[in-house]
Amino acid sequence: xxxxxxxPQLLANGLAGVPALAADAAKQTKKDxxxxxxxxxxxxxxxxxxxxxxxxxxxxxxxxxxxxxxxSGIGCSSRFPYYVETYGxxxxxxxxxxxxxxxxxxRPDLSVWxxxxxxxxxxxxxxxxxxxxxxxxxxTILLFNNQIYGLTKGQYSPTSKVGQVTKSTxxxxxxxPFNPVSLALGAxxxxxxxxxxxxxxxxxxxxxxxxxxxxxxxxxxxxxxPIFNDGAFDLIKDRTQQEARLVRLxxxxxxxxxTEEERKVLVRGTDGGLVFVPEAEADPAxxxxxxxxxxxxxxxxxxxxxxxxxxxxxxxxxxxxxERPSYDDLVRAQVDGAQDVAGGPxxxxxxxxxxxxNDSWTVA
Amino acid sequence: MSSKTVESIDRVVIRFAGDSGDGMQLTGDxxxxxxxxxxxxxxxxxxxxxxxxxxxxxxPGVSSxxxxxxxxxxxxxxxxxxxxVAMNPAALKANLADVPRGATIxxxxxxxxxxxxxxxxxxxxxxxxGSLESWHVHGLPLTSMTVEALADFDLTRKEKERAKNMFALxxxxxxxxxxxxxTENFLAKKFGSKPEILAANLKxxxxxxxxxxxxxxxxxxxxxxxxxxPAGTYRNITxxxxxxxxxxxxxxxSGLPLVLGSYPITPASDILHTLSSLKRHGVTTMQAEDExxxxxxxxxxxxxxxxxxxTTSGPGVALKSETIGLAVSLELPLVIVxxxxxxxxxxxxxxxxxxxxxxxxxxxNGESPVPIVAPQTPSDCFDxxxxxxxxxxxxxxxxxxxSDGYLANGSEPWxxxxxxxxxxxxxxxxxxxxxxxxxxxxVFHPYQRDAETLARPWAVPGTAxxxxxxxxxxxxxxxxxxxxxxxxxxxxxxxxxxxxxxVTVPDLEVDDPSGSARVLMLGWGxxxxxxxxxxxxxxxxxHAVARTHLRHLNPFPANLGEVLAAYDRxxxxxxxxxxxxxxxxxxxxxDVRSHTAVRGLPFTTTELADVITAAIEELA
Ligand code: SF4
Numbered sequence: 001x002x003x004x005x006x007x008p009q010l011l012a013n014g015l016a017g018v019p020a021l022a023a024d025a026a027k028q029t030k031k032d033x034x035x036x037x038x039x040x041x042x043x044x045x046x047x048x049x050x051x052x053x054x055x056x057x058x059x060x061x062x063x064x065x066x067x068x069x070x071x072s073g074i075g076c077s078s079r080f081p082y083y084v085e086t087y088g089x090x091x092x093x094x095x096x097x098x099x100x101x102x103x104x105x106x107r108p109d110l111s112v113w114x115x116x117x118x119x120x121x122x123x124x125x126x127x128x129x130x131x132x133x134x135x136x137x138x139x140t141i142l143l144f145n146n147q148i149y150g151l152t153k154g155q156y157s158p159t160s161k162v163g164q165v166t167k168s169t170x171x172x173x174x175x176x177p178f179n180p181v182s183l184a185l186g187a188x189x190x191x192x193x194x195x196x197x198x199x200x201x202x203x204x205x206x207x208x209x210x211x212x213x214x215x216x217x218x219x220x221x222x223x224x225x226p227i228f229n230d231g232a233f234d235l236i237k238d239r240t241q242q243e244a245r246l247v248r249l250x251x252x253x254x255x256x257x258x259t260e261e262e263r264k265v266l267v268r269g270t271d272g273g274l275v276f277v278p279e280a281e282a283d284p285a286x287x288x289x290x291x292x293x294x295x296x297x298x299x300x301x302x303x304x305x306x307x308x309x310x311x312x313x314x315x316x317x318x319x320x321x322x323e324r325p326s327y328d329d330l331v332r333a334q335v336d337g338a339q340d341v342a343g344g345p346x347x348x349x350x351x352x353x354x355x356x357x358n359d360s361w362t363v364a
Numbered sequence: 365m366s367s368k369t370v371e372s373i374d375r376v377v378i379r380f381a382g383d384s385g386d387g388m389q390l391t392g393d394x395x396x397x398x399x400x401x402x403x404x405x406x407x408x409x410x411x412x413x414x415x416x417x418x419x420x421x422x423x424p425g426v427s428s429x430x431x432x433x434x435x436x437x438x439x440x441x442x443x444x445x446x447x448x449v450a451m452n453p454a455a456l457k458a459n460l461a462d463v464p465r466g467a468t469i470x471x472x473x474x475x476x477x478x479x480x481x482x483x484x485x486x487x488x489x490x491x492x493x494g495s496l497e498s499w500h501v502h503g504l505p506l507t508s509m510t511v512e513a514l515a516d517f518d519l520t521r522k523e524k525e526r527a528k529n530m531f532a533l534x535x536x537x538x539x540x541x542x543x544x545x546x547t548e549n550f551l552a553k554k555f556g557s558k559p560e561i562l563a564a565n566l567k568x569x570x571x572x573x574x575x576x577x578x579x580x581x582x583x584x585x586x587x588x589x590x591x592x593x594p595a596g597t598y599r600n601i602t603x604x605x606x607x608x609x610x611x612x613x614x615x616x617x618s619g620l621p622l623v624l625g626s627y628p629i630t631p632a633s634d635i636l637h638t639l640s641s642l643k644r645h646g647v648t649t650m651q652a653e654d655e656x657x658x659x660x661x662x663x664x665x666x667x668x669x670x671x672x673x674x675t676t677s678g679p680g681v682a683l684k685s686e687t688i689g690l691a692v693s694l695e696l697p698l699v700i701v702x703x704x705x706x707x708x709x710x711x712x713x714x715x716x717x718x719x720x721x722x723x724x725x726x727x728x729n730g731e732s733p734v735p736i737v738a739p740q741t742p743s744d745c746f747d748x749x750x751x752x753x754x755x756x757x758x759x760x761x762x763x764x765x766x767s768d769g770y771l772a773n774g775s776e777p778w779x780x781x782x783x784x785x786x787x788x789x790x791x792x793x794x795x796x797x798x799x800x801x802x803x804x805x806x807v808f809h810p811y812q813r814d815a816e817t818l819a820r821p822w823a824v825p826g827t828a829x830x831x832x833x834x835x836x837x838x839x840x841x842x843x844x845x846x847x848x849x850x851x852x853x854x855x856x857x858x859x860x861x862x863x864x865x866x867v868t869v870p871d872l873e874v875d876d877p878s879g880s881a882r883v884l885m886l887g888w889g890x891x892x893x894x895x896x897x898x899x900x901x902x903x904x905x906x907h908a909v910a911r912t913h914l915r916h917l918n919p920f921p922a923n924l925g926e927v928l929a930a931y932d933r934x935x936x937x938x939x940x941x942x943x944x945x946x947x948x949x950x951x952x953x954x955d956v957r958s959h960t961a962v963r964g965l966p967f968t969t970t971e972l973a974d975v976i977t978a979a980i981e982e983l984a
Contacts, residue, residue: 019826035833037833037845037846064826064828065828065831066825066826066827066828066829066830066831067825067826069825070833071664081833081835082833082835082846085831086831087825087831087832087833088832088833088834088835089667089694089833089834089835090833090834090835090836090837091660091690091835091836092686092687092689092690092836095656095657095660095686095687098625098652098653098656098657098660098661098664099660099661099663099664099667100664101650101657101660101661101664102623102625102650102660102661102662102663102664102665102666102667102668102672103664103665103667103668103825104664105623105648105650105661105665106621106623106648106664106665106668106669106670107668107669107670107825107826109826110668110825110826127653127654127657128653128656128657128660131652131653131657331648331650332648334643335643335646335647335648337643338643338644339643339644339646341644342644345646346616346644346645346646348616348783348784350644350645351612351613351616351645351783352782352783354609354612354642354645355599355609355613355780355781355783356597356599356780357599357601359397359400359401359546359599359600360597360598360599360780361400361401361403361597361598361599362596362597362598363403363593363594363595363596363598364595
């Protein structure tokens with residue numbers, strides 16, 4: 001049996017309910033979000049850039065700092081909360097999405113961020129990640145993907161490439177990697193994006209959209225680990241190669257790749273699949289127009305599959321951005337609704353009645 | 365009214381047994397409610413298979429419900445039934461060994477056909493071959509009498525047959541002079557939307573009563589007078605229901621919203637069901653993707669300033685262990701309810717056991733102390749839940765409640781407390797910085813402890829000026845910063861232990877009316893009823909024996925060592941292989957004697973009374 005939940009009105013903004021900074025308060029700066037803790041990542045680690053970008057971006061949200069919480073699991077990336085001057089919890093391996101779900105459901109006045117890595121989110125914590133996305137819990141999840149285990153010193157991860165030689169795969173990894181974007185789309189995520197640590201402007205744009213999304217926003221961030229997997233993303237970072245490989249997704253626009261002179265456009269092929277063809281040869285009627293707001297995730301999924309292990313094409317940007325009531329809003333609406341129907345929160349008399357139940361008797 | 369004589373008796377034990385699909389649990393529940401309303405004291409023991417519907421008519425499919433009621437204080441569901449209602453040959457075969465000779469057996473003859481007999485290996489019909497000569501056997505065609513009573517109803521034969529449990533209930537209600545009004549009201553609610561089914565059930569119930577009044581089969585009915593009970597309002601309650609209500613009451617008294625993160629598991633799921641229907645009381649329930657997420661959600665809610673609770677059974681505790689360790693390290697309030705069942709692994713999901721004590725005590729990596737409380741009767745689950753919340757919020761620590769399958773599903777009358785009389789659970793959140801840094805600025809130190817309780821401040825997100833980060837990595841004393849310093853880890857480990865050791869726990873009271881007992885019976889958890897009943901029986905037989913029961917398993921009451929030393933022989937009955945005994949021996953260097961059984965069933969009074977007698981004789 002199913003029943004119509006009959007609720008609630010959709011909250012459009014992920015930050016609705018989170019107290020904003022007073023109008024006359026001093027403007028926040030990056031410094032306000034920088035804790036006094038010494039940052040302990042390896043020199044040159046991509047995590048530094050992401051931290052700086054997030055710290056630089058948070059003031060833009062104009063939120064009271066005490067209402068922002070970072071929750072992480074275990075791994076290099078999961079040290080992140082220590083460095084941000086907000087509330088934070090460095091939890092246990094893989095469980096941050098579950099802990100954050102409990103927190104944000106209990107506290108609608110908080111902006112809750114999860115920081116995780118490819119091992120934390122996709123291996124040991126895979127179950128919690130997919131269920132957070134399916135439920136659409138109002139969380140922003142930053143998944144730092146460096147395609148390796150860093151903190152445990154260099155074993156292959158669930159995003160390492162087939163054949164990748166690591167400490168635990170001396171003859172090359174035989175595991176098929178996950179594509180985190182495809183996984184998220186399959187898990188019913190309502191906001192899925194990919195960014196690169198080195199492109200701070202684009203990362204900031206995506207972070208902003210993610211923070212304002214009501215529901216789970218998953219942002220995969222390619223992050224270089226110079227110690228154990230250096231150069232994993234060089235092909236798309238290198239200015240000379242980048243243009244030929246990066247597919248920058250723009251809502252409402254055709255999907256293209258390549259330089260001004262050698263641009264290719266994505267079209268729907270005769271077999272229904274998506275193929276890049278030189279712009280000159282393409283029929284504009286067959287252009288694939290990127291629609292992150294489409295209810296049907298099929299095209300977003302197809303775009304996520306443009307990704308290839310050799311990085312011939314790597315799509316970046318927001319793949320999907322749709323509205324669906326968030327889990328925590330629905331859970332709270334049921335509790336609030338039950339209280340409203342009964343005329344407000346339960347008092348002593350209501351609890352007395354509950355304890356007595358329907359079948360009580362009196363002994364004189 | 366019946367023209368038959370009514371004989372007065374002081375107590376009776378009835379067991380309803382049938383196929384899983386025969387509605388025996390419902391029949392037992394209804395008889396219990398009607399009996400409670402009569403003012404008897406009572407105790408119940410449901411016993412059902414883990415399979416939802418095992419093959420019909422087979423031994424694994426037998427489900428039973430035992431009820432002990434009396435005109436005096438009842439401590440256990442009774443060792444052996446005075447009356448067995450057997451709805452089919454499987455029910456007879458599975459239960460006969462428990463039924464003493466001379467007891468009454470009411471059997472549904474309609475089900476004793478060749479096929480059903482063969483299914484359970486009866487070569488001949490035991491109702492006819494003389495093998496039951498030493499019992500009072502009433503072979504009655506319960507199914508066909510029910511179908512006949514419903515002749516005028518526009519229902520299929522199957523639907524009519526299904527009402528046979530109500531016919532049986534009606535008959536037993538007549539036999540023990542129980543009113544049926546409460547059951548009639550119950551049926552009206554249950555079948556409100558199906559008037560024809562409702563009418564059929566009511567008719568079958570009435571037909572059962574009428575049959576008792578008119579048949580020659582039974583010469584007299586029985587009456588069991590009300591038990592003297594303290595004045596007040598009572599209800600009948602199971603352990604799982606009492607536990608759920610205790611958590612809600614604790615949330616109400618503390619002002620902390622209750623947030624349950626849970627995953628379905630037998631025999632704990634009823635707590636999840638009950639709490640999910642109490643949203644009106646501000647209760648949030650989340651059915652998580654797994655046991656780990658269930659406790660994770662609860663811990664996240666606690667971090668946010670709610671009362672985080674997770675409910676499970678032993679296998680679930682195994683999965684939650686790492687998160688319990690995190691809660692120990694974070695020093696946040698959290699309640700973990702373990703409704704113990706037979707183990708290891710999947711074990712006996714629907715049967716009771718007390719074998720998770722050491723798991724609760726030690727089942728985590730590192731030195732990871734967690735307070736443990738254990739309820740002793742179904743209604744006591746209410747108080748145990750409130751006590752767990754008191755400890756969790758006062759000391760900012762995870763706390764275990766160790767219930768078990770026997771308490772969870774068993775029931776007894778409960779003197780319902782007034783909410784205003786319940787302990788107030790005062791909780792204060794940190795609001796101000798509590799320290800000064802090297803530069804002289806006022807700062808917040810998340811691990812600066814209360815001098816008396818050693819609890820750290822509970823500073824919830826949203827509190828300006830107290831922004832801080834906590835985690836599972838070892839923290840520096842006071843500041844909470846990451847620290848790998850050897851001395852600091854030694855200090856923090858000892859501080860966490862000292863905090864739990866320092867939880868205030870009332871002294872143990874010993875029941876030793878003669879003052880001359882040399883034998884002490886010491887139990888914990890659900891063995892309370894059988895131990896108390898056995899001690900009562902031994903005293904009746906003229907033996908001096910003392911008795912005490914532990915509510916707190918960690919820390920132990922401060923006077924426990926003295927109590928143990930005061931007796932020549934301490935006997936610890938447990939439904940495990942001696943887990944509490946191991947702890948007592950280790951901690952107090954006392955030669956306690958273990959008496960153990962892991963049969964998935966509570967101890968019988970007789971068994972424990974024999975243990976007492978043997979001990980006394982040995983000392984003499
Ligand atoms: S091991 Fe790699 S990911 Fe970890 S901190 Fe060092 S560089 Fe960064």
